[in-house]
Amino acid sequence: MSSSADPKFDAYKERFVEALWKTYPGWASSVGYHNYDSVLVVPDEAARQRELAFSKAHLDSLAQFDPAELSDNNRIDLQMMKAQLESAVWAINEWRSHEWDPSQFNVSGAFAEILNGSYDSLDNRLRNIYRKLANVPAYYEAARKSIVNPTQEHTELAIEQTLGGVSVLEQDLADALLKSALGEDEKRQMKERATLAVTAMRGYADWLKALRPGADGWRSFRVGKERYSRKFEYDIQSRYTAEEVYGKALARKKELHGKMYLLADSLWAKYLGATPRPSDSLQLIRSVIDKISLTHTTPDSFQAAIERQIPVLVQFIKDKNLIYLDPSRPLVVRKEPAYMAGVAGASINAPGPYDKGANTYYNVGSLSGWPNDKAESFLREYNHYTLQILNIHEAIPGHYTQLVYSNQSPSIIKAILGNGTMIEGWAVYTELMMLENGYGNNEPEMWLMYYKWNLRSTCNTILDHDVHVNNLSKEAAMHLLVNEAFQQEAEAAGKWRRATLTQVQLCSYFTGFMEIYDLREEWKARQGGKFDLKAFHEKFLGYGSAPVKYIREMMLKEAGE
Helix, strand or coil, X not given: CCCCHHXXXXXXXXXXXXXXXXXCHHHHHHCCCCCCCCCCCCCCHHHHHHHHXXXXXXXXXXXXXXXXXXXXXXXXXXXXXXXXXXXXXXXXXXXXXXXXXXXXXXXXXXXXHHHCCCXXXXXXXXXXXXHHHCCHHHHXXXXXXXXXXXXXXXXXHHHHHHHHHHHHHHHHHHHHHHHCCCCHHHHHHHHHHHHHHHXXXXXXXXXXXXXXXXXXXXXXXXXXXXXXXXXXXXXXXXXXXXXXXXXXXXHHHXXXXXXXXXXXXXXXXXXXXXXXXXXXXXXHHHHHHHHXXXXXXXXXXXXXXXXXXXXXXXXXXXXXXXXXXXXXXXXXXXECCHHHCCCXXXXXXXXXXXXXXXXXXXXXXXXXXXXXXXXXXXXXXXXXXXXXXXXXXXXXXXXXXXXXXXXHCCCHHHHHCCCHHXXXXXXXXXXXXXXXXXXXXXXXXXXXXXXXXXXXXXXXXXXXXXXXXXXXXXXXXHHHHHHHCCCCHHHHHHHHHHHHHCCCHHHHHHHHHHHHHHHHHHHHXXXXXXXXXXXXXXXXXXXXXXXXXXXXXXXXXXXXX
């Protein structure tokens, strides 16, 4: 479906994207568009005014297009572009995190990405780094002038990350220069410029260390109901409000506790024999989970266990005919690169829309050198059962599969403005979908541990909302995560810290999962006997990484509803 308005809008989108990258060169580099790798924007008031001018000008341009005259694909693109631009205006004028979050000023990640890239020769990448380094002192001077009333939590994070990032310009850059074919004069000039940059970084950290709270103390990290709701609206882009999603999460937690109790009670004798059952249902669940969690791999075999499970997942999906997996886009499991080290676990590095043919890497953290008790706690959390659910989420058919489909979407807009709620929601949805179709042979242990895992995303939403809207204390948060979500103390403490440093993002997992699952059930009811799960999955993913509410609108429209 298209009209005469579509070619005009397509041409406009190309101009918009090019202008977007000129305004946000760091963002461009992160999605594989490297024309502006040498540019480092100084985050001063003039730069913020340029962002505002860009956003307002393009909002005016978008207003000239009638959504009703555009194809479904372009209509979603227009809505996503409008949401992005409105969010940018709100962030500068109202959210104003540049005044209270010192951790948003950090150059080390951008330099690390260029150093560790493979899209160009090392010498060319180093020359871009040299040009980019010139603005680092001005960058941190502008950061100091921007910060007015920071939170203590974001200040401490900024100090930690700034000093941690120094090694990129001190060690990683020096190592790269040794491997390069640059002349000695070029190398000397680069080292001198890097030294000035490191001095600016250390100076910024020292300045932050010297900051003291004002007369009323540090600014609170809690953002309050009104600001939280607005950020939820812009970031999540759900058909539901923040309050509605919070209510659904509370109901889901209660539902999960009921299902877990029935399973744990049936497994009690198998794992705890004649031990008297506790009267507290949550304690009974915890006792059974603790026993099941003792079955896990070893620190040395963590990556090997993941590698063994990937082909099992692939074969299961083929046998059950759940979704098409592109054999030309293999998943490469690798040890987490050194520059990413710090948190053991697993993550996906997918190629951006400008580098679709590159490998997708499944990075697996190393437990090498961990104290025995720390490694044991980690492996109990990622035991024999939950490790499989992790692989479903991160790899197949979760993030890896969805991002392959996203890169095949004809829309560059959906790729670069990808909705995190849809992306995370799909990964959470596939966990349940796989078990619904018999993965794990319907073992009660697998279902119990799945419910525990699903409580994680459910309680993420409850925690985030209660922390920022209802002033939840750390003690109450730890009770929620440890006693009601059955998490290890260390993991719960890390989640509390994350809730103090971020806002709304923790809601994306449950919100996306709920919306996708509800859409599937709605589609199934409408299709009746014609419903085909594989067709639903491929149709849904075919829209790219768009907000679920827009995908739902388009799917129902196609069905004539």
